[in-house]
Amino acid sequence: DSGVTQTPKHLITATGQRVTLRCSPRSGDLSVYWYQQSLDQGLQFLIQYYNGEERAKGNILERFSAQQFPDLHSELNLSSLELGDSALYFCASSVDKYPSTDTQYFGPGTRLTVL
Amino acid sequence: KNQVEQSPQSLIILEGKNCTLQCNYTVSPFSNLRWYKQDTGRGPVSLTIMTFSENTKSNGRYTATLDADTKQSSLHITASQLSDSASYICVVSGPYSSASKIIFGSGTRLSIRP
Numbered sequence: 001d002s003g004v005t006q007t008p009k010h011l012i013t014a015t016g017q018r019v020t021l022r023c024s025p026r027s028g029d030l031s032v033y034w035y036q037q038s039l040d041q042g043l044q045f046l047i048q049y050y051n052g053e054e055r056a057k058g059n060i061l062e063r064f065s066a067q068q069f070p071d072l073h074s075e076l077n078l079s080s081l082e083l084g085d086s087a088l089y090f091c092a093s094s095v096d097k098y099p100s101t102d103t104q105y106f107g108p109g110t111r112l113t114v115l
Numbered sequence: 116k117n118q119v120e121q122s123p124q125s126l127i128i129l130e131g132k133n134c135t136l137q138c139n140y141t142v143s144p145f146s147n148l149r150w151y152k153q154d155t156g157r158g159p160v161s162l163t164i165m166t167f168s169e170n171t172k173s174n175g176r177y178t179a180t181l182d183a184d185t186k187q188s189s190l191h192i193t194a195s196q197l198s199d200s201a202s203y204i205c206v207v208s209g210p211y212s213s214a215s216k217i218i219f220g221s222g223t224r225l226s227i228r229p
Contacts, residue, residue: 042221
């Protein structure tokens with residue numbers, strides 16, 4: 001158990017819909033990262049938040065957004081869903097602001113299926 | 116183009132044997148290289164993290180090497196166990212000034228046979 005929790009574990013929805021994925025970081029960690037893992041593209045970095053502020057952006061689509069709340073939990077919002085958005089979504093947390101040599105601890109993931 | 120390539124794509128070895136997985140990258144500038152182990156359907160688990168100034172890092176039976184000049188890394192697994200069956204993923208990151216550069220390799224799927 002990494003100490004990072006994600007809810008829900010599974011999510012099945014239809015194209016065009018909007019969903020929210022939730023992540024609670026390990027106690028004491030200020031950084032939260034979101035990743036997408038699909039069969040055809042592997043793991044991709046989406047976005048990082050540090051202590052409530054957006055720190056870095058990766059390959060995040062405009063239809064996706066995220067935020068980190070004062071209690072440090074984070075939410076990833078996916079809208080206008082397409083079939084290609086079906087994937088495992090992981091969040092990870094770490095202590096540091098910069099993704100240098102700080103260990104990232106991954107949650108168990110949310111499996112999103114878009115029908 | 117920033118890329119991370121891993122080889123082989125898949126590998127089957129007998130329990131107790133050693134193996135070496137390869138990772139070549141073109142990410143520049145470079146900050147650190149990480150190896151993760153990922154069991155099917157679960158989140159990746161960090162094995163090693165190396166900066167450009169480090170050329171070897173061990174974590175139990177796992178030893179990673181890094182040659183920043185040739186942009187190559189390897190992960191050596193000693194005395195393999197059935198529980199080592201998993202995907203091993205190499206990740207290369209740029210420095211904090213370009214924090215958006217976190218590039219994943221496609222992984223090596225390792226199967227350990229009894």
